[in-house]
Amino acid sequence: MRSTRTAPRGARPTSKDVARAAGVSQATVSLVLGGKWQGRVAERTAVSVREAAQALGYRPNLAARNLRLGGTRTALLVVPALTNEFFGGVYTGAARVAAEHGFGVVLYPSPEGIGPARDPFDSARATLDGVIASSMAAEAVEALRGPAGGGALPLVMLDSAPLPDAGELTAAVNHDVADGMRQVVEHLLSLGHRRITHVAAAVDSWTFRVREDAFAAAMGAVPGTHAASEPAALTVMGGQAAAERALTRPGPRATALVCDDDILAAGACKAARRLGLSVPGDVSVTGFDDLSLATALDPELTTVRLPAQELGARGMSALLALLEARPLDEPRLPVHLVSRGSTAPPSAPAPPD
Amino acid sequence: MRSTRTAPRGARPTSKDVARAAGVSQATVSLVLGGKWQGRVAERTAVSVREAAQALGYRPNLAARNLRLGGTRTALLVVPALTNEFFGGVYTGAARVAAEHGFGVVLYPSPEGIGPARDPFDSARATLDGVIASSMAAEAVEALRGPAGGGALPLVMLDSAPLPDAGELTAAVNHDVADGMRQVVEHLLSLGHRRITHVAAAVDSWTFRVREDAFAAAMGAVPGTHAASEPAALTVMGGQAAAERALTRPGPRATALVCDDDILAAGACKAARRLGLSVPGDVSVTGFDDLSLATALDPELTTVRLPAQELGARGMSALLALLEARPLDEPRLPVHLVSRGSTAPPSAPAPPD
DNA sequence: GTCCTAGGGTGTTACGTATAACCCACCGCG
DNA sequence: CGCGGTGGGTTATACGTAACACCCTAGGAC
Known part of the structure; x- marks a missing residue:
């Protein structure tokens, strides 16, 4: 009984x-x-x-199994925000590869947004096998590695600045965003644009610094071009405000706006319309990411597609390699321009209809 | 040694x-x-x-602690897709409440997308304390409860059809989408619209069935109105195609399109433009969800804001109540109309400029 | 002086799994 | 007839934590 x-x-x-x-x-x-x-x-x-x-x-019972085996076959994915579909793609790709190897993935949107009560990451560390950090700032990544005294978890960084003291248990997988920016600028130059403004995300992160540098380099390589840069908060409104400033500045107007993100590009399109300018008739606009937003706009956005799922998948592969002490390549994922309706030659005659 | x-x-x-x-x-x-x-x-x-x-x-060591305590203080959140920022909001809300109670939340985007290799949910069941399913189809939810022989996990359903055999360990939290639809229709009627087409998501789920019924009810309650319905695949292109069909149908044209989702509304706006109709001059358009997309469009979208974070938070609260055998309320979350630029009186004179 | 109590700890066990180390019966072979 | 091998299992243990059930000492009450 x-x-x-x-x-x-x-x-x-x-x-x-x-x-x-x-x-x-x-x-x-x-x-x-x-x-x-x-x-x-x-x-x-x-x-x-x-x-x-x-x-x-x-x-x-997984708890018992994990205790016995000393590992959890679980990786932590840290992303800046979940309200961006890009990171949904990263997760999906990582989870797919993980599942193929009997691993799980736990998602952790970084501190802002989640209550401060007992940092979930902190308490989870003891039961995780590795960490993948996507597009995180350097100091945040430092914190992830923990007190350094105990066992530092294997860490893979996606689209992030390389760690200064990168140990052996670290790997990086990045999009070739510099090449993406180069493609954008070449596309615009080949259309005949010479006066281009970069609507730059005012976020201190590797991926945006690279874009700024690549923009300057690509423009600087061609004589007779005029490059400018306008910082923008990473929201639709931020893009709108920045584009408005860029388009109303005294002097000859830029004929194209290169935006760091599709969100910003959406704002730029709004700004152009508010100023009575047509896209792409009076001003061409480009974005980055190829979110679903890009095809929701009218005209559809010329943008650089970043293969988010691929990034997540390669990140997970790199982590698995790290865990098994296998040699790993740290690929620079190719990106490519998707040319749609928001770019056209400058000062073109109005479209037929 | x-x-x-x-x-x-x-x-x-x-x-x-x-x-x-x-x-x-x-x-x-x-x-x-x-x-x-x-x-x-x-x-x-x-x-x-x-x-x-x-x-x-x-x-x-959490594995050891969990083994000892027999629980993991972890809930599973199942969502249809992560590429939709709405579910990012649900997660954020759930995770916040969870953290306040020392709980964690594991995210699981439902089968499509994740490889079939060893269903992560299946193996995770043994280490979870509960499940929250957001906007899931009935049969998928059935499967979640498992073989019914063992211990059925406490289950909270968000924006889903009530289970026929709902046990005691089940709770539901829903948005009051019927009221949202009523608000939309009343808004349009008060502007003077009488001929309105519902661009309905062709997805078999509770939330969309409720919208269809509420639309018919609200329109039917007012004499002299003409309601129609046009099914649409839940993508921008789907919305565009459906709106095109709706606007080119023989007979008097609808002066307003009520869309089941902001994504569909974006497609509807594109369709209108393609047909040479202005929004909101010739046709008003409304959406649902209030995604960031809604303010990225031009004109900005009149839409129904669904408090996604609130939904996730209330869902987690309900799950905690279930676990502690506390009495729980099953709230119907109020939603409200956000009136922006995509709606206006019908046949209005063209805007000043 | 003896008993009781409270304070301050410690020994031990159980959680459920995986696996190393045994064990045993049977069969074929020399 | 004895002996090794092999197929087919079993016993025992460890993983790290939480908590129950003790244990011991010292101080006060009588």
């Missing part, structure tokens, strides 16, 4: 229950269900174990 | 190490760090334990 026969609530069957039902020992259950029974357990026994497990609805 | 002094790699300090460093037993460490030492351990001892833990960089 120690306990009710049918477990009252949440009393999940254990491997011991399965063993009893199948008339074998717990060890045998573990062997069979763990797939390591070749030549150690008779076929008939294995079958009856599997049947018993099925009948009881047995699922192994 | 059994092992190197400084743990070679990943050898995290345990509570036993802390105990040795502080000169106490492991049990005392557990008491102190667990906060249950009031009147059982002297202040001085507690302090030295904490100092030792700090010095060693000790973090409790």
Whole structure:
């Protein structure tokens, strides 16, 4: 009479229950269900174990398994925000590769947004096998590695500045955003634009610094061009305000706006319309990311597609390589320009219709 | 010489190490760090334990803790897709409340997208305390509850159809989307619209069925109105195609398009422009959700704001209530219309400029 | 002086799994 | 007839934590 026969609530069957039902020992259950029974357990026994497990609805207790094995086969993905579909793509890609290797991925949107009560990352560290940080600022990444005294977790950084003291347990996977910017500028130059303003995200992060540098380099390489830069808060309104400043500045007007992000580009399009300018008739606009927003706008946005899922997938692969002490390549993922309706030659005659 | 002094790699300090460093037993460490030492351990001892833990960089092993406590203080959030910022909001809200109660939230975008290799949810069930499913189809939710033989996990459904066999361990939190639709229709009617087409998401889910019914009810309540419905795939292109069909149908044209989602509304705006119609001059357009997309469009979208974070937060609260066997209310969250530039009286004279 | 109590800890066990180390019966072979 | 091998299992243990059930000492009451 120690306990009710049918477990009252949440009393999940254990491997011991399965063993009893199948008339074998717990060890045998573990062997069979763990797939390591070749030549150690008779076929008939294995079958009856599997049947018993099925009948009881047995699922192994992951906490116990993790404790035993000393690892969790789980990676943490840290992203700046989840309200951006780009990071949804990164997660999806990482989770796909993880699943193929029996790993799980836990998502952690970085501090802002989540209450300060007991940093979930902090308490989770002990049960994680590795960390993937996407587009994080350097100091935030430093904090992730923990007190440095204990076991520093393997860390993969996506689209982030390289760590100064990068240990051996670190890898990086980046988009080739510099090349993306180069493609944008070449596209515009080939259309005939010579006076181009960069609407630059006012965020201190690797990916945006690279874009600024690449923009300056690409423009500087061609004589007779006029480059300018206008900082913008990373919102639609921020893009709108920056574009408005750029387009109303005294002197000859820029004929093209290169925006650091599709969000900013959406704002730039709004600003142009408010000023009575047509896109792309009077001013061409480009973005970055190729969010679904890019095709929702009218005209559709010429933008640089960043393969977010690919980034997440490669990041997870790199982490797995790190964990298995395999050699790893740190690829620079190619990106490509998607040319749509928001760019056209400058001062073109109004479209036929 | 059994092992190197400084743990070679990943050898995290345990509570036993802390105990040795502080000169106490492991049990005392557990008491102190667990906060249950009031009147059982002297202040001085507690302090030295904490100092030792700090010095060693000790973090409790969650796998062990979970095994011991039989729970993980972790909930699973299942969403249809992560590439939609709405669900990012749901997650954020749920995670905030969870953190306040020492809970964590694991995100699981439902099957499509994630490889089929060993369903992560399936293997995770044993280590979860509950499930929150957002906007899921009925059959998918059924599957979540598992083989029904073992312990069925507490389940909270957000914006979903009520389960037919809802057990005691189930709760529901919904947006009052019917009221949202009513507000939209009343807004348009008060502007003078009488011929309105509902661009309806062709997705078999509770939230969209409710919208369709509410639209028909609100229109049916006012004599002299003409309601129509046009199904649309839940993408920009789907919305565009549906709106095009709706606006080119023979007979008097609808003066307003009520879209089930901001994404669809964006497509509808594109369709209108392609047909040479101005928004809102010739046709008014409304959306649902109030995504950032809504303010990125030009004109900005009149839409119904669904408080996604609030939904996630209330869902998590409901789950916590379920777990603690507390009475719970199943609120119907109020939503409200955000009136912007995409709606105006029908057949209005062209705007001044 | 003896008993009781409270304060301050410690020993021990259990959680569920994986696996190393055994164990035993049976069969074929010399 | 004895002996080694092998197929088919079992027993025992460890993972790190939490907490129950003790234990010991000292101080006060009688």
